[in-house]
Amino acid sequence: MDKFNAMRAFTRIVELGGFARAADSLHMPRASVTILIKQLEAQLGVQLLMRTTRQVTPTLDGQAYYHRCVNVLNELEAAESVFSSVAKDPEGVLRIDMPSGIGRLIIMPLLPEFTERYPRLDMEVGMNDRPVDLIREGYDCVIRGGQPLDHSLVARPLAQMRQVVCASPGYLQRRGTPHSLADLQHHQIIEYFSSTTNKRYGLEFVIDGQTEAPDLPKALATNSADGYLAACSAGYGLVQTPYYHVAELLRRGELIEVLGDLGQPLLPLTALYPAHRQTSRRVRVFVDWVVDVCSRPGVMDKPVMHRVS
Structure with missing residues (x-):
C-alpha cells in the first residue's frame, strides 16, 4: 500500500x-x-x-x-x-475559484505569465459569483470581494478596490446627472443580491467618516455581476461597482461615472484558503503572484474623474 x-x-x-x-x-x-x-x-x-x-x-x-x-x-x-x-518548481493540481469579472478582466489576461513561471502546475480555474465551499468542493484557494464571512479560513488581503457609481448615457439623459446625495431623490438603482445569503446591495457613500446608504427605488435586482452591468447599460438605473469592472465601459462611453466627488467605501479583495493548506507551496506562489498583480499600476487604480455636466 x-x-x-x-x-x-x-x-x-x-x-x-x-x-x-x-x-x-x-x-x-x-x-x-x-x-x-x-x-x-x-x-x-x-x-x-x-x-x-x-x-x-x-x-x-x-x-x-x-x-x-x-x-x-x-x-x-x-x-x-x-x-x-519543489521549492523552486511546485507541481500538482491547483484548484482556484474567483468572481467572473476578476477572472475575465484581471487574472485570465495575465495568467500565462504565471503558468510559464510554474509549468508543472496543473491549473483548474472556476469563475462564478456564488460562494463555494472550499473543503467540500475541493478548492485550494478562492478570491472574493467584500468582507470575508468564513473566519475558519486563512484570509490574505490582495487589494482595496475603489468603487464608482455609474449609469448609461440614456438613463442620465432621461433622469439628469446627480451631483449630490440630494439629487438622488430623482433616481433609481439596480440592486445586487447574494444568491446564498439574499443580502441586498444598493449605493453606499462615506460622508464625514460615516457610511450612508440612501434608500432609493429599485428598478430591478440581480445576483449576477455581468447581469448587473448589463441592466445598467440597458438604462435601468444607477449601480455601484469596483472600478476595474467598468473601466473599459467607461472608456468607451457606454457607461458614465457620476458622484465621483463623494467618498465611497473601499471594497476588500481577499484570497481565502483552508488553514491546513497555508503551507502548500502551490497556494503560496499563486497568492503571492495575485498580490503582485493587484499592486501593479493601472490594474486596480481609478483615474481622476472627468466631471459630467
Whole structure:
C-alpha cells in the first residue's frame, strides 16, 4: 500500500464527502481510491468511514485519524518545499475559484505569465459569483470581494478596490446627472443580491467618516455581476461597482461615472484558503503572484474623474 496516497485519498474523501469527488480531485480512478481506503482500514484495524447511499462520513476513529493525516501531509509538503526541487518548481493540481469579472478582466489576461513561471502546475480555474465551499468542493484557494464571512479560513488581503457609481448615457439623459446625495431623490438603482445569503446591495457613500446608504427605488435586482452591468447599460438605473469592472465601459462611453466627488467605501479583495493548506507551496506562489498583480499600476487604480455636466 502507498501510505502517502492512501492518506491523501482519505483526507479528500472526508473533505469532499464522497469517493467519486475525491477520486476526481486527485485524478485517480475511483476503484483505486476504494482499494487504498480498504487497505488503510485493514492495516489500522479500524473503520475510518461510514458509507451510506447518500453520503460518506468519518467515524470517531476516522475523525481523529483525519486530523493526524492533515498534520502529517502538511509536514511532508513543507519538507519537500525545503529539500527538493519543489521549492523552486511546485507541481500538482491547483484548484482556484474567483468572481467572473476578476477572472475575465484581471487574472485570465495575465495568467500565462504565471503558468510559464510554474509549468508543472496543473491549473483548474472556476469563475462564478456564488460562494463555494472550499473543503467540500475541493478548492485550494478562492478570491472574493467584500468582507470575508468564513473566519475558519486563512484570509490574505490582495487589494482595496475603489468603487464608482455609474449609469448609461440614456438613463442620465432621461433622469439628469446627480451631483449630490440630494439629487438622488430623482433616481433609481439596480440592486445586487447574494444568491446564498439574499443580502441586498444598493449605493453606499462615506460622508464625514460615516457610511450612508440612501434608500432609493429599485428598478430591478440581480445576483449576477455581468447581469448587473448589463441592466445598467440597458438604462435601468444607477449601480455601484469596483472600478476595474467598468473601466473599459467607461472608456468607451457606454457607461458614465457620476458622484465621483463623494467618498465611497473601499471594497476588500481577499484570497481565502483552508488553514491546513497555508503551507502548500502551490497556494503560496499563486497568492503571492495575485498580490503582485493587484499592486501593479493601472490594474486596480481609478483615474481622476472627468466631471459630467
